[in-house]
Amino acid sequence: xxxxxxxxxxxxxxxxAEAEIGGITRKxxxxxxPEAQVGDYVLLHTGYAIAVVDQEEAEETLRxxxxxxxxxxx
Amino acid sequence: MKFIDxxxxxxxxxxxxxxxxxxxxxxxxxxxxxxxxxxxxxxHGIRQLLPPTIEMLSGPGCPVCVTDNADLDKAIALACIPGxxxxxxxxxxxxxxxxxxxQKAKAEGADVRIVYSSxxxxxxxxxxxxxxxxxLGIGFETTAPGIAAxxxxxxxxxxxxxxxxxxxxxCPPVIRALLDSGEVRLHGFxxxxxxxxxxxxxxxxxxxxxxxxxGVVSGFEPLDVLQGVDMLVSQVENGESRVEIxxxxxxxxxxxxxxxELMYRVFEPCPARWRGIGEVPDSGLRLRPEFxxxxxxxxxxxDPGPTLEPKGCICGDxxxxxxxxxxCCLFARVCTPENPVxxxxxxxxxxxxxxxxxxxxxx
Numbered sequence: 001x002x003x004x005x006x007x008x009x010x011x012x013x014x015x016x017a018e019a020e021i022g023g024i025t026r027k028x029x030x031x032x033x034p035e036a037q038v039g040d041y042v043l044l045h046t047g048y049a050i051a052v053v054d055q056e057e058a059e060e061t062l063r064x065x066x067x068x069x070x071x072x073x074x
Numbered sequence: 075m076k077f078i079d080x081x082x083x084x085x086x087x088x089x090x091x092x093x094x095x096x097x098x099x100x101x102x103x104x105x106x107x108x109x110x111x112x113x114x115x116x117x118h119g120i121r122q123l124l125p126p127t128i129e130m131l132s133g134p135g136c137p138v139c140v141t142d143n144a145d146l147d148k149a150i151a152l153a154c155i156p157g158x159x160x161x162x163x164x165x166x167x168x169x170x171x172x173x174x175x176x177q178k179a180k181a182e183g184a185d186v187r188i189v190y191s192s193x194x195x196x197x198x199x200x201x202x203x204x205x206x207x208x209x210l211g212i213g214f215e216t217t218a219p220g221i222a223a224x225x226x227x228x229x230x231x232x233x234x235x236x237x238x239x240x241x242x243x244x245c246p247p248v249i250r251a252l253l254d255s256g257e258v259r260l261h262g263f264x265x266x267x268x269x270x271x272x273x274x275x276x277x278x279x280x281x282x283x284x285x286x287x288x289g290v291v292s293g294f295e296p297l298d299v300l301q302g303v304d305m306l307v308s309q310v311e312n313g314e315s316r317v318e319i320x321x322x323x324x325x326x327x328x329x330x331x332x333x334x335e336l337m338y339r340v341f342e343p344c345p346a347r348w349r350g351i352g353e354v355p356d357s358g359l360r361l362r363p364e365f366x367x368x369x370x371x372x373x374x375x376x377d378p379g380p381t382l383e384p385k386g387c388i389c390g391d392x393x394x395x396x397x398x399x400x401x402c403c404l405f406a407r408v409c410t411p412e413n414p415v416x417x418x419x420x421x422x423x424x425x426x427x428x429x430x431x432x433x434x435x436x437x
Contacts, residue, residue, distance in 0.1 A: 001135045001164060001213055001215075001217065001421070001424060002110055002135075002214060002217070002266060002267075002268040002269060003110060003294075003423075004077075004216065004268045005267075006077040008076070021075075022075050025153070027153075029193060029220070031220075031336070032219050032220065032333040033330070034332065036261040041077060043268065043324050044162070045216055045220065045250075046191045046192065046213075046217055046220050047192070047193045047194070047220065048193075048220035049217070050219070050222065050268065050271050050272060050310075050330060051324050052131065052238075052288065053077055054148065054322065057322040058077060058323035060322070061318040061320075061322055061323065062373065063301075065086045065089065065297060065301065065352045066089075068086075068089045068090055068093055069089025069090070070089070071093075072089045072090070072092035072135070
């Protein structure tokens with residue numbers, strides 16, 4: 001029930017936004033993440049964006065995991 | 075999909091699993107608090123990648139599963155009041171209460187509607203001014219801020235027919251209760267990613283400080299969970315206990331302050347009953363007195379009668395990590411997703427449902 005999926009913000013009107021999720025667009029609320037900008041990815045849970053995805057952190061994590069894969073015994 | 079597919083890359087999963095097998099020397103028992111993590115572990119075959127030194131236990135992190143029968147009966151009683159539209163997330167529909175379920179009540183004529191968001195419940199209230207729209211507020215810290223925002227919106231719009239039955243629960247107090255009971259010995263926690271997006275990793279620091287147990291906040295893709303296990307193994311092997319974040323793209327140490335502010339503007343902590351665990355102080359959320367007119371419990375005083383527990387069901391033991399679904403004599407024989415006896419077989423993230431769907435060939 002705590003499922004949240006990444007959605008990309010397409011446009012913002014006040015506290016509401018249009019967001020794209022895997023090719024589908026729906027209206028979401030930015031009441032919990034007023035800092036979200038067009039183009040940001042947010043974690044969408046029951047119609048509310050609960051966090052703005054930190055893209056730099058995502059890339060950093062993947063770089064770390066690539067390093068681990070390089071050095072670990074499979 | 076972006077931020078999903080990258081975190082399912084096979085070669086990176088193999089790398090993490092390889093490092094875990096290399097590093098893990100001591101026997102360790104980890105609890106994944108969240109039902110969503112149990113699903114990831116079983117669905118993606120993560121158990122089979124882990125060395126025999128590591129045992130993973132499911133925890134009580136499934137809001138539908140931990141809802142006490144007495145509370146569920148209240149929701150069903152509310153649905154049966156003439157003029158009420160009971161609005162709920164879909165997972166709750168089939169959970170059997172003492173004598174009925176929301177699905178049975180609906181079949182018998184109660185007006186029960188399923189929605190994806192509390193915003194949809196607000197819309198139902200606007201469209202049905204002659205009805206009383208009661209939203210079944212189930213969920214953890216992930217869900218409660220959105221429902222708080224909906225109540226504030228209803229107040230702002232002057233909606234007079236919108237109510238919430240607040241059965242929300244808070245996660246840190248129940249982990250404390252589990253540890254204080256001493257029933258299960260644990261060496262680490264995979265902590266809930268989306269609860270932590272709201273409350274932050276700082277809210278878990280008591281695990282290391284008061285109990286000397288490490289915790290890692292993890293996301294829900296296979297690489298997120300494997301990274302969480304890898305970080306726990308490192309701490310266990312080094313004799314350390316810290317709270318760390320594996321899910322850095324979604325979780326900050328302080329969490330989402332705006333969401334916390336809205337949640338605590340509308341709700342305040344209260345004691346709550348957890349299935350199988352009992353009453354845990356300050357582990358629930360009730361509406362503050364200034365929002366009493368939205369409180370379905372105060373406004374309608376539902377009277378569901380005495381509570382009955384399903385015979386033979388061990389959901390309570392499973393939620394405490396004392397037993398697994400395989401220990402239940404009803405599992406997959408009498409109790410199935412089509413005909414569930416207990417809530418852990420109903421919810422898509424219930425342990426029993428996850429074992430039934432993905433774990434039958436396991437072990």
